[in-house]
Amino acid sequence: MPKGSGNKLMGHMMNSVVLGAAFAYVAPRFWRGATALAIAATIYGALIFFAMWLVVVPLIDPVMLQLNSVSFFLAHLMWGAALGLVTAWVPRRTRRSASAKPTAAVRTLAHA
Secondary structure, eight states: OOTTHHHHHHHHHHHHHHHHHHHHHHGGGTOOSHHHHHHHHHHHHHHHHHHIIIIIHHHHOGGGGGSOHHHHHHHHHHHHHHHHHHHHHSOOOOOOOTTOOOOHHHHHHHHO
């Protein structure tokens, strides 16, 4: 592995985690179902590829532009599809409203 590649790979993986978490947090509010989320996330992956390839990569690592852009684009589409399917698969946690009354078990523990 060339010198400094580990840091670039680590940065790439962290970007994947952060951008994936952002999608998983926002997207289910707009799209429901595995198919809709997979399509939305595939488009999201394509948008990320174009933003990174056309704006970020030329500024940070122009040598990377010598690599095969088609394979990177396809990889981002697959990442997006997997992200959408995983987002659909992970159950959404229900949120208690501030006015919800505690259960009997919680009241008992609170007074113990």
